[in-house]
Amino acid sequence: MTSTVDAQTATTAGLDLGPARALSCRECGHQTPLAAEFACPECFGPLEVAYDFGAVTRESIEAGPRSIWRYRGLLPVPSDVQDHPNTDPGLTRLVKADRLAAALGVKSLWVKDDTGNPTHSFKDRVVAVALAAARQLGFTVLACPSTGNLANAVAAAAARAGWESVVLIPSSLEKAKILTSAVYDGALIAVDGNYDDVNRLATELAAEHEDWAFVNVNVRPYYAEGSKTLGYEVAEQLGWRLPDQVVVPIASGSQLTKVDKAFRELGELGLVEATPYRVFGAQATGCSPVSAAYKSGHDVVQPVKPDTIARSLAIGAPADGPYVLDAVRRTGGAIEDVTDAEVVEGIRLLARTEGIFAETAGGVTVATAKKLIEAGKIDPDAETVLLITGDGLKTLDAVQDHIGPRATIKPSAAAVNEVLGF
Amino acid sequence: MTSTVDAQTATTAGLDLGPARALSCRECGHQTPLAAEFACPECFGPLEVAYDFGAVTRESIEAGPRSIWRYRGLLPVPSDVQDHPNTDPGLTRLVKADRLAAALGVKSLWVKDDTGNPTHSFKDRVVAVALAAARQLGFTVLACPSTGNLANAVAAAAARAGWESVVLIPSSLEKAKILTSAVYDGALIAVDGNYDDVNRLATELAAEHEDWAFVNVNVRPYYAEGSKTLGYEVAEQLGWRLPDQVVVPIASGSQLTKVDKAFRELGELGLVEATPYRVFGAQATGCSPVSAAYKSGHDVVQPVKPDTIARSLAIGAPADGPYVLDAVRRTGGAIEDVTDAEVVEGIRLLARTEGIFAETAGGVTVATAKKLIEAGKIDPDAETVLLITGDGLKTLDAVQDHIGPRATIKPSAAAVNEVLGF
Numbered sequence: 001m002t003s004t005v006d007a008q009t010a011t012t013a014g015l016d017l018g019p020a021r022a023l024s025c026r027e028c029g030h031q032t033p034l035a036a037e038f039a040c041p042e043c044f045g046p047l048e049v050a051y052d053f054g055a056v057t058r059e060s061i062e063a064g065p066r067s068i069w070r071y072r073g074l075l076p077v078p079s080d081v082q083d084h085p086n087t088d089p090g091l092t093r094l095v096k097a098d099r100l101a102a103a104l105g106v107k108s109l110w111v112k113d114d115t116g117n118p119t120h121s122f123k124d125r126v127v128a129v130a131l132a133a134a135r136q137l138g139f140t141v142l143a144c145p146s147t148g149n150l151a152n153a154v155a156a157a158a159a160r161a162g163w164e165s166v167v168l169i170p171s172s173l174e175k176a177k178i179l180t181s182a183v184y185d186g187a188l189i190a191v192d193g194n195y196d197d198v199n200r201l202a203t204e205l206a207a208e209h210e211d212w213a214f215v216n217v218n219v220r221p222y223y224a225e226g227s228k229t230l231g232y233e234v235a236e237q238l239g240w241r242l243p244d245q246v247v248v249p250i251a252s253g254s255q256l257t258k259v260d261k262a263f264r265e266l267g268e269l270g271l272v273e274a275t276p277y278r279v280f281g282a283q284a285t286g287c288s289p290v291s292a293a294y295k296s297g298h299d300v301v302q303p304v305k306p307d308t309i310a311r312s313l314a315i316g317a318p319a320d321g322p323y324v325l326d327a328v329r330r331t332g333g334a335i336e337d338v339t340d341a342e343v344v345e346g347i348r349l350l351a352r353t354e355g356i357f358a359e360t361a362g363g364v365t366v367a368t369a370k371k372l373i374e375a376g377k378i379d380p381d382a383e384t385v386l387l388i389t390g391d392g393l394k395t396l397d398a399v400q401d402h403i404g405p406r407a408t409i410k411p412s413a414a415a416v417n418e419v420l421g422f
Numbered sequence: 423m424t425s426t427v428d429a430q431t432a433t434t435a436g437l438d439l440g441p442a443r444a445l446s447c448r449e450c451g452h453q454t455p456l457a458a459e460f461a462c463p464e465c466f467g468p469l470e471v472a473y474d475f476g477a478v479t480r481e482s483i484e485a486g487p488r489s490i491w492r493y494r495g496l497l498p499v500p501s502d503v504q505d506h507p508n509t510d511p512g513l514t515r516l517v518k519a520d521r522l523a524a525a526l527g528v529k530s531l532w533v534k535d536d537t538g539n540p541t542h543s544f545k546d547r548v549v550a551v552a553l554a555a556a557r558q559l560g561f562t563v564l565a566c567p568s569t570g571n572l573a574n575a576v577a578a579a580a581a582r583a584g585w586e587s588v589v590l591i592p593s594s595l596e597k598a599k600i601l602t603s604a605v606y607d608g609a610l611i612a613v614d615g616n617y618d619d620v621n622r623l624a625t626e627l628a629a630e631h632e633d634w635a636f637v638n639v640n641v642r643p644y645y646a647e648g649s650k651t652l653g654y655e656v657a658e659q660l661g662w663r664l665p666d667q668v669v670v671p672i673a674s675g676s677q678l679t680k681v682d683k684a685f686r687e688l689g690e691l692g693l694v695e696a697t698p699y700r701v702f703g704a705q706a707t708g709c710s711p712v713s714a715a716y717k718s719g720h721d722v723v724q725p726v727k728p729d730t731i732a733r734s735l736a737i738g739a740p741a742d743g744p745y746v747l748d749a750v751r752r753t754g755g756a757i758e759d760v761t762d763a764e765v766v767e768g769i770r771l772l773a774r775t776e777g778i779f780a781e782t783a784g785g786v787t788v789a790t791a792k793k794l795i796e797a798g799k800i801d802p803d804a805e806t807v808l809l810i811t812g813d814g815l816k817t818l819d820a821v822q823d824h825i826g827p828r829a830t831i832k833p834s835a836a837a838v839n840e841v842l843g844f
Contacts, residue, residue: 160777
């Protein structure tokens, strides 16, 4: 398995977190019992979930619910997870993108369209797993600092579960983004400060309130595992095989490393043939610390101050940067970044070829794929999957100066015909 | 079957529209060959699709694609429909809504959440069927007049299929709504006029351009059948049985009549036991002509001038009004209407209890269900399904003056604790 389990740490205090057996340090390998911890007590490295997977078969998965819970045997959640109220995200469309493939000059292309999730981003996946684990760990409040998709997902999941939520946002956030979290009626608190201030405040509050699960702070190891389901679904939807190439946007970098982890687990468990695959990372140039490290051949990521319209990817000090570099280099992929103008063109290209309206992060993915294809880094004859992780309805501001009606006319058929050249 | 087929009209000119055999007048029963017609040549009554269903079983449906195409044997589409590019909507979540049930004082409640469709409304269903039929009927351009959801769905479906689209909107539409259709890069044309002007223009253009399929005009009989899939899915997701009660929003009224038709077909085909069910209709008081007719005991619907925040339901002269009255009365249901304030409260109630953010039409459905329960018209001990047909992200203006952060604070844990009473 990806992470092995020491017998000593495998027994934990009556927790049912399914196949999860311990937390394991990604730096020093030290194992510690399953708990609401995120830093190694030995070296302060990041902890991740270690498993002892039981019998999981294609058939057992296919017989499961039409949501990420069909993969519950591979996640840190109890086996009866689907009996507790949650948003039950996942099993979003994998779209064969022939028109986009033709536009990009590649043979076989798929778009994983995560805009179909309950609050229309992949964050529903990680939050659902965080909620399920938090319930087992004894928490009663779901919380996060966020500027967008995560706030929506946490507020909605808590509402569905009947939990209190505490969602911290910068007070400068646009009104539309405030409304999409406020509607769920949890404790939405606007903080006079930037996202870093809000983040620091979350860490402070997590230490103070032992019944508050900050999904991306004190229950982060469980939360992060939710991204594995993107990888599982792609493989299942391709007919139980791995794609040759996958392009993943990078914010903290967690998603990319978990998709890689999912592909490895599926191969190790014999659920797919362990064929080689290459993982590609996508960033916006205005916040491209991982891309910069990749291009310079560095193992360490230098933090930057973000300045890009792709706000859901604007994490200047990405926690999983080094692990992203490792996964990309190990699989023979690459990392590239694109300008804000290219991001807008990426959104428009996906919309006009496939009818899918992605948020700015999706524009980053499409535009980066285009750049990597043109540079010969993505093989045009091999199969590629693009992860589209959020919805264009949430980032209308990014496209508003670029698109509009073809014409404004008087109400007459002659006027329409004239516009269209008849 | 719901509509039987005369042998004389069953043979049509090499069209493959699956089990569809003819168009049949809902007023006089006259049958006419499958074609792009919408009015009876004998009496000008509305035409609907008549079928000769083959062998359709639960197993054949369950083995089909994870989209509305699993019901292709019950729709006017070719048997290879899923091999042609389309948005492939449907199979959206049916959510067991225990917290909403408790708030409304009923025993068993489900929410059919159609916000998970590709452009986040049920319109993807009807447009997908219209596109599939239009392809068979020889059209090459997909078109519509619309103020919102339909425009999004047509522009996206045409983009995905590689078809031209012509989408006509009133030029006064809010910028956000223009953007969500413009992004797909079809011919979006803003018309200086109101929705009635735009609609009249569509009918004129449909007569003039024989390769333009106006989904809700010249291919309307096929388009409307797409709403049956809401009914099929509810029954399949309940484990192949009909609910006791269903609450459906009324715009043109077509959706309500098609859900009723779907339930009858499933019973007649033996796919479910033909248990009794009651259909309830929901309108906004500011546009409630069908509710008014129901309450007065009339069979005829008097047109009104709409004035409500529920714009996607604001059809003052609903074409299917009389058929709605018939279905509701025949099944023992009722029709009710709610004020704009109740609509907003309906949106908020659904969001805070189930984490589902509906558009104004969803608020109408929830608020109407509440009113019908309080009036004793919906049986609180019988099972009820609410159809939530569109997404709150598209009608933020309806809630913007009602919700917001609980507080705005300085970035300190003490300030958060004070707000939350610690």
